[in-house]
Amino acid sequence: MTDVSVPKLIQGNQACSYGAIAAGCRFFAGYPITPSTEIAETMALELPKYGGKFIQMEDEIASISAIIGASIAGSKAMTATSGPGFSLMQENLGYAYMAEVPCVVINVMRGGPSTGLPTKVSQADVMQANWGAHGDYYPIVLSPSSVSECFDITVRAFNLSERYRCPVIILSDEVIGHMREMVSLPDFSSVEMIERQRPNVPPEWYKHFLITHDFTSPMASFGEGYRFHLTGLTHDEFGLPTSDNIEIAKKLGKLKLKIERHLSDISQVNTYKIEDAHIVILAYGSVARAARQAVLLSRKKRFKAGLFQPITLWPFPDRQLRQISRKADLIVVAELNQGQIINEVRRVCKSHSKVVGLNRYDGELITPEQILEKIKEEHR
Amino acid sequence: MQKSDVTHQYLRHTMEFPNVWCPGCGIGIVLGAFIRAVDRLHISKDDLALVSGIGCTARIPAYVDFNTLHTTHGRPIAFATGVKLANPKLKVVVISGDGDILAIGGNHFIHACRRNIDITVVVVNNYIYGMTGGQYSPTTPMGKRASTAPYLTVEPPFDTCNLAISSGATFVARSTVYHATQLSSLIEKALVKKGFSVVEAMSNCHTQYGRLNREGTAVRMIQAFKNVAVPVSTAAKLSPEKLEGKIVIGVLHDIERPEYIEHYQKIIDRLQLPKMADKEEKE
Numbered sequence: 010m011t012d013v014s015v016p017k018l019i020q021g022n023q024a025c026s027y028g029a030i031a032a033g034c035r036f037f038a039g040y041p042i043t044p045s046t047e048i049a050e051t052m053a054l055e056l057p058k059y060g061g062k063f064i065q066m067e068d069e070i071a072s073i074s075a076i077i078g079a080s081i082a083g084s085k086a087m088t089a090t091s092g093p094g095f096s097l098m099q100e101n102l103g104y105a106y107m108a109e110v111p112c113v114v115i116n117v118m119r120g121g122p123s124t125g126l127p128t129k130v131s132q133a134d135v136m137q138a139n140w141g142a143h144g145d146y147y148p149i150v151l152s153p154s155s156v157s158e159c160f161d162i163t164v165r166a167f168n169l170s171e172r173y174r175c176p177v178i179i180l181s182d183e184v185i186g187h188m189r190e191m192v193s194l195p196d197f198s199s200v201e202m203i204e205r206q207r208p209n210v211p212p213e214w215y216k217h218f219l220i221t222h223d224f225t226s227p228m229a230s231f232g233e234g235y236r237f238h239l240t241g242l243t244h245d246e247f248g249l250p251t252s253d254n255i256e257i258a259k260k261l262g263k264l265k266l267k268i269e270r271h272l273s274d275i276s277q278v279n280t281y282k283i284e285d286a287h288i289v290i291l292a293y294g295s296v297a298r299a300a301r302q303a304v305l306l307s308r309k310k311r312f313k314a315g316l317f318q319p320i321t322l323w324p325f326p327d328r329q330l331r332q333i334s335r336k337a338d339l340i341v342v343a344e345l346n347q348g349q350i351i352n353e354v355r356r357v358c359k360s361h362s363k364v365v366g367l368n369r370y371d372g373e374l375i376t377p378e379q380i381l382e383k384i385k386e387e388h389r
Numbered sequence: 390m391q392k393s394d395v396t397h398q399y400l401r402h403t404m405e406f407p408n409v410w411c412p413g414c415g416i417g418i419v420l421g422a423f424i425r426a427v428d429r430l431h432i433s434k435d436d437l438a439l440v441s442g443i444g445c446t447a448r449i450p451a452y453v454d455f456n457t458l459h460t461t462h463g464r465p466i467a468f469a470t471g472v473k474l475a476n477p478k479l480k481v482v483v484i485s486g487d488g489d490i491l492a493i494g495g496n497h498f499i500h501a502c503r504r505n506i507d508i509t510v511v512v513v514n515n516y517i518y519g520m521t522g523g524q525y526s527p528t529t530p531m532g533k534r535a536s537t538a539p540y541l542t543v544e545p546p547f548d549t550c551n552l553a554i555s556s557g558a559t560f561v562a563r564s565t566v567y568h569a570t571q572l573s574s575l576i577e578k579a580l581v582k583k584g585f586s587v588v589e590a591m592s593n594c595h596t597q598y599g600r601l602n603r604e605g606t607a608v609r610m611i612q613a614f615k616n617v618a619v620p621v622s623t624a625a626k627l628s629p630e631k632l633e634g635k636i637v638i639g640v641l642h643d644i645e646r647p648e649y650i651e652h653y654q655k656i657i658d659r660l661q662l663p664k665m666a667d668k669e670e671k672e
Contacts, residue, residue: 071467078471240459
């Protein structure tokens, strides 16, 4: 059992595992892959102490299948992987969006494409996290930038997942996953926990995909007397397959609206010295740490810089960024890829701010000095 | 009429009928055999989870009134593993075709056999991908025609049961849709078995496999099973040459081995003990 009373020096990956357990996760299925393996190892060690179960599956496809199955049977469930494994999971992630099954998937990003750089950092899976599976769907994707955020964000991922009955993806990265920091974990029993809505009707009235006023649906588990059907085929409110065009539009509309109508709950951003900033550094994950330092360096050089850090990467925090960008002459988007989230920033800011990218894709971190240099270069 | 009422009690009457299967398809016989086995064992509908993948056979769950899960292609055993681990009280059954279980799902199949997790898998083997239009599967015999083998197959097939036995399944049986009563009793035995159990149900696809290989109507194909089926006891006395082209039916394998969840639960129970001791101390 984790003694939570004393601050501990732990890794981001471990913090994700503790966060999951604190949030009520009692099932983990995974497959070893650098740099996410410590999450599985910690779950293998800790879960049985809490009465939960860990299983090492034969591959990542089996891992995500198993967590979806476990969630359907009533357990809060999670898997963790990195790029190649995340690619393998895409089809069944799509299944979980379609069948509206809560679960949490952590992708500790490493360099790609393909086997890429197993031990080096990258943020090149940001677009994949949004568009990886086929079809229209609206993923919730969260990005931590410190060890303590790994804990908090994993808790939040479970809560959002249970609340909106969908997978929630955590995009961590190699630096955040492997970095060690001193953290004081909260007492697990004090952590705010959201449970999935339960049906309050007799089984014969139960619709597994009932369209309610806020587009979320209560969820029964297998074995509770509510016998229902789940399928990846487009289905009606009972879950039975349909090819009726009205039913199809209703279902796909629901998938969109249950996210869109709750953006204020789902979207989360952190800002730092943003109030008077004319220069905005937009960064997430490990880069947000350098960006925070770059804000201080810039201010010493009399640049009024501030940090805009989306915690929720998807759905992209349009509203919050638009507000900030009205005052900004320059937005520097720093990311460890060839330019992914910058396209969202350009879309949101249109013409009112100058948007420039600072990109690094050589397996190394962006430094605060590089960000300052970029600001000097671009700010006239 | 009285007899068919048993199956009717388990059908989901909200589903649109007629079903998706071709007239004469053996999948209906397998479904009937399965329902009768469940009925004889008095398993409550609430306590059974039926999981399938993709394909003709995989459409079964939608029609029956259990906890039903129609998953992605090849993955039903992996989904079922999660369902069973999260709620071990559920009787978890996977029912899917030869392509789903043995090609795209082959890896999950052998690993589930190895783990010996308490799940029953019914593999409906009709030698072909029916739904997509007659492509050869991992069980199509050599020298047969398929839409993707216009010059006859050149790949040797898997023997589903041998694969299951050598991978560690603790109960393995086979029957055909001609031997519907035996098939049902084998599924019943598999459901009772504590451990990973596999029943291979040989079935006819006259629409695709039969048509391409000139094996005739549904009736002729089902009758053919009668002629090639050899009971396990008889097969034991026959030479491999004499067994060429035959289908051995009956219980092929039935052993005892520690079941995965029971084993894991012991670990959980052991780890709970110190916590309880702590509490007592404090009190």
